[in-house]
Amino acid sequence: MLEKALVGTKRYYTLLAVLAGIFALGFLFYLQQLKVGLGITGMGRDVSWGFYIAQFTYLVGVAASAVMVVLPYYLHNYKAFGRVTILGEFLAVAAVTMCVTFVLVDMGRPDRVMNVFKYPTPNSVMFWDIIVLNGYLLLNILIGWNVLECERHSVPPPKWVKFLSYVSIPWAVSIHTVTAFLYAGLPGRGYWLTAIMAPRFLSSAFAAGPSLLILLCLLVRKYTKFDPGREQIQSIAKIVTYATLINVFFFFCEVFTVFYSQIPDHMLHFKYLFAGLDGKARLVPFMWFSIVGMTVTAILLTNPKLRQNENTLAALCGMVILTTWIDKGLGLMTGGFVPNPMEKVTEYAPTIPEGIITLGVWALGFLVLTLLYKVAVSIKEEIRS
Amino acid sequence: MGIDRREFIRISGLAALLGLGGKGAFELLRPGQVEAALKPEAGALSGKRWAMVVNMQKMDEATAQKCINACNRVHNVPDFKNPNDPKNKLDPEIANRYEVKWIWTEHYHNAFVEDQTNLPDKVKQMAFLLLCNHCDNPPCVRVCPTKATFRRDDGIVNMDMHRCIGCRFCMAGCPFGARSFNWRDPRPYIKDTYPGYPTREIGVVEKCTFCAERLAQGLAPACAEASGGTLIFGDLNDEKSQVRRMLQKYFSIRRKVHLGTNPQVYYIV
Structure with missing residues (x-):
């Protein structure tokens, strides 16, 4: 083959x-x-x-x-x-x-x-x-x-x-x-020390991965003689919808626990990511774009008309990929390490x-x-x- | 004998796999002593539970600096802010990122982030000497995928830098920021290379070892020796040891006790 x-x-x-x-x-x-x-x-x-x-x-x-x-x-x-x-x-x-x-x-x-x-x-x-x-x-x-x-x-x-x-x-x-x-499982990293991390990982994975798959299916249909099928794409779109909704829900579960408990080790990381700490706020616009964009996308995805139109579907899938990537690809690592164990802020950029x-x-x-x-x-x- | 090429490749492939994985499988099923662990020789200092007591009542900036210098010298800790050759000069921000710290100072509020408000103001204005806590229940040892970081029976959390793969899981695991990575070749940044301790290559993690190499020679840790009695090193298991008596007599604090790692560096305040 x-x-x-x-x-x-x-x-x-x-x-x-x-x-x-x-x-x-x-x-x-x-x-x-x-x-x-x-x-x-x-x-x-x-x-x-x-x-x-x-x-x-x-x-x-x-x-x-x-x-x-x-x-x-x-x-x-x-x-x-x-x-x-x-x-x-x-x-x-x-x-x-x-x-x-x-x-x-x-x-x-x-x-x-x-x-x-x-x-x-x-x-x-x-x-x-x-x-x-x-x-x-x-x-x-x-x-x-x-x-x-x-x-x-x-x-x-x-x-x-x-x-x-x-x-x-x-x-x-x-x-x-x-x-x-x-x-x-790391004791000193408040941003990561949460039982919902694995479920959140899975929900964002089942949102982002199938989104990418939809885009790939559309590309395959456009450039080859093989059509993965409209029904198939629509079914995957439903999976993306539910997964994105659950992912947003999990995020807010995390936010509740962190801010209602008021435990500083846990709050500081969120403060750095969403408001900035010690005047350092490199990731703030990205993080807000990510969570607002993800929430709006999840709501739009629940509309069957937007899902059934493959152009809007493709755009929404693109948004899911982008917003989950910012959350996991930018926020997760830096957010976990900032502030450091001495609560000092050293920012990171590749x-x-x-x-x-x-x-x-x-x-x-x-x-x-x-x-x-x-x-x-x-x-x-x-x-x- | 009929062994064709395909069969030969198959057998040699299987043999190679067994060779690579065989020893691993054996160690997994019957774990033995960590190879890098050492048995003490005659004349070596030995203990059951090594600990360090930092007497902040005697501490001042000059003493702290003496301890840091002594440690840096005998462990070939590089100083990225001062290269030997000016052409290796680094941007200060990059030098900070590369920094290797075995023992260093932090302000009270950074050393003890959980803020113990009942302490006197004087204490809260002091710079505290920080080093690896040699935790009784060390997360760095738990996460290391190769046992390059291991806990000895006497409580020292030691490192085998020749086994370290540089994954830096231990740096994420340490809640005290006590671990450093060699982001680049440290050698151009070591003033006078000390012959008694190896310099490091790029790509491995390092940290304070409670001067395991000096204990083996019957010497106290370099920082304790240089501190003029401000840093006291000893065996907590020994009732007559000075560390034990000091901790019984004076109030002491430790960093992030709530995490359950059980740090073995105590601060008398």
Whole structure:
């Protein structure tokens, strides 16, 4: 099947070349980072995780969201999703690839990465995160590839593939839960020390991931002969609607507990993000845009007319992706580290090399995604004709 | 013998996987002593529960600075604000971000953010010496994915910088800001390299070790030695130890006790 990824239109090759180019540029800057150290980023002793880990967290969510098309298909026998499960699974593969790369890029000593396996430490959440992420990657490659191959030859997929599909459902939940536990169990970080972190991660994941999937479905329909289907897109849109509403609800649950309890360790982080602290307020406009935008989008999504019109739907999905990205990709990391344990404010902003390396990893992910989608779509086109 | 190429690749692949994961699996099922832990040699100071008492009644700025200088010197802690070669000069904001701190001072309100209002004003205006608290229940050890940070039986929370992968989970885990990362090569910022302690490479975390290397030689921690009795180091488990007697006699406070990490650095105020 891989041969399908090798032949394509000129536009396909151009896309691959552009993505490979961005990846190569990012790689060059990464070589610089290896030589000079992580000091070329905007991180420092106070904000010691930045853009890389934030992208990692966001993309774990995108990966987990594949379950939103897999679950209705396998558990509720919702046949319509049979057409799009492969798109969800391959999106998960690309997203986990980016996650793993972001973690590697963030490591001070990537040459020692095998130490994690040489000295396995079950009391570290990171140990479990590595296991669930790699397991999820493997599951999605195995399931996606085999189901597609069987579809091509018009035979039902073998029993073990179906078994793995069932396994992948709780597994998807686990990857984002464990990722939330990386933060939610740290005693000194008031912004993260909340039991609703894993549920919030999941709700924002099930809002953002399926939104991205809708946009990808629309692109696939526009540029290929394979139509993922209107009904399918509409069903995913309902999932996005509920998930976004729940995500906004969870946010306000958090805000209530933090501000009604009046515990300073917890309030200060929110104050920094939404009002600024010690005159430092770099993230304030972003955070307000994120929460107001997310709330308005959630309300608009409940209107069936706006959902049914694919143009407005696409715009709303774009808003969901953007606002959840600001929440998780900008606010979560910096908000957790500011103020620092001495309640001093050191702000964070990514540097240009850091930004280019980040873009490079995204390009790598979209390169993987393009190749996988090309295979999937070619097979679907082949079956149709 | 019929072993074709495909079979050969399959077997060698499996063998490689086992080789990589085998030892790990074994350690997981039967965890043993952490390899990096050391057994004390003859002449070494040994204790069951090392602790530090900072006597703020005797503390002044000059003493604090002496302690900091002594520690920085014997641990090759870089000073990013003062490079040896002017061409390595850093923007002050970047130098702050890179800063490596083993022992440093903070104003009372920053050291004790939970504000104990019943303390005398004099105390509240003082700069407090901060260092790793060598917590009894250390979150940094709990989160480290490679056991590069580990707690010794005598209570010292130590680091193996050769095992550290630089993930900085411990920096997020530490509620006291006691951990530093080598954001760049520290060597151009070390004035006189002290031969008795290794300098660090880029990409690893470091912190105060209660001078584990000096204890092994029978010496007190460098800061305590330089403090002229203001910093007292000793074994809390030993009834006759000075730290134990001081804590029984005077009122002392610790940082963020409510978090349950049980810090082993005490401040007599």
